[in-house]
Amino acid sequence: MNIMSEVLEKIYRGIIIMEMTFYGYKRPDGKVGVRNNVLILPASVCASDTTRIIASQVKGCVTFNNQNGCSQVPPDQEFTMDVMAGFAANPNIYGTVVVSLGCENCQMSLVVEAIKSRTNKPIETVIIQEEGGTLKAIEKGVRLAKNLTQEASMLKREEFPISELIVGTECGGSDPTSGLAANPLVGELSDRLVKLGATSILSETTEFIGAEHILAKRAKNKEISDRIYEIVHRYEKSIQMVGVDVRDGNPSPGNKAGGITTLEEKSLGCIHKGGHNTINAVYDYAKPVVEKGLVIMDTPGNDPSSVAGMVAGGAQIIVFTTGRGTPTGNPISPVIKITGNRMTYKNMEVNTDFDASPVIYGPEKISDLADKLLQMVIDTANGKLTKAEALGYIEIGIMRACNYV
């Protein structure tokens, strides 16, 4: 290719990129969703079976198994409250039916207040003990859910700029190809999203350890830089409470056999998902993400818990890299899974959306693959189901600081 055509090619790409849009659902709070479901929200573990039954009766509902919501120390209860409120506020949700038992710590009034502090979308409530048991609660819940999904079905998708998207990045079941192919590819995707005015979230504080000084150097200002050190140190301290040093045995023998020499190298492979941009903000777990560009959220390395934190923060789409392959999904936001391991792609193709192994083995270049991946993100935003969605994977976890009381 001569220089002229190369320049033209870049301009052409630039124009295409600047005009990129997706079709989403406008919410009354001004945000834009890529799905249009009704959330049947269990306020505690004691309401989770009831929400499962309600959601199974009504088309267009999503729910999940909430293991928490009661018997938790205040910091843990705050994590749970933020995940519940954030899920309800996530723009992929049309409206919410909150179901509580009645006597749990996460009282209905608290949950409703937390949701209302984040969004003005429809909320309905069912309290099992007040309704008079399972059957009455389910009947009320089903009626409310049916009304909401019928209302939701009237909405039409409209065209919005990509800058309305918040994309969360995550890695799980990593292997040596993660740091060589899938994570650098997601880094390229992050760079493209940021250039288009969207938001990319870098997560998993455990995987910043050893590379925190490198992330801190990329912070927008001193305050953000200090916050990066703060979340890493806080994380290490919380693990030390049970007498464990996160840095011990890291990299693991398996990591070393796979060619990883130092913790810095391992963490650099992980943080590559965030790309090369300035870090504009650091959010605590499951707090609302408002800044554009590249931001960090303090989440654990545990995949479903980390994904839940970003979804509660407002991420409409998750991009998930894996070495070994995983079926994981999320009830609220589509999870796009990517592997750089071509054996895994063959072995777990039913669960894996994108084959990043050409980053290693060619013939495509990483920049071409990143364009393809961006297109997959847009297709997903437009409504195409991810493999995890099509197969019905909805597990979640919620970050925890300590034991139940």
Place this chain on the structure above:
Amino acid sequence: MRYKERRYFTVVNAILIDDKDNVVSVIEQVLKGDDVIFETKNGKAITIKALEDIPIYHKIAVRDIVEGSYIIKYGEHIGVAATDIKTGMHVHEHNVRSVRENL
């Protein structure tokens, strides 16, 4: 050659992540004496000779690294050379020290 099927335009068996890096990761088992070929970011192919066996996904030095200087991957420091490392040598625990900041 064992790896001739790999790419149709260049035969590579190692990946350079950032042009600043002084190591590359091999993408197949490399034996002592093998050529290790990788591409720079602007598509130039570079060949070095492996001075020892390198397991798949492990690192090989693409420049001479003197004792005490940084090992660079992802364009960042991942450790310090514990001994002099010659171009073509295996770079791993046996010749790298972690330089984690004491934070």
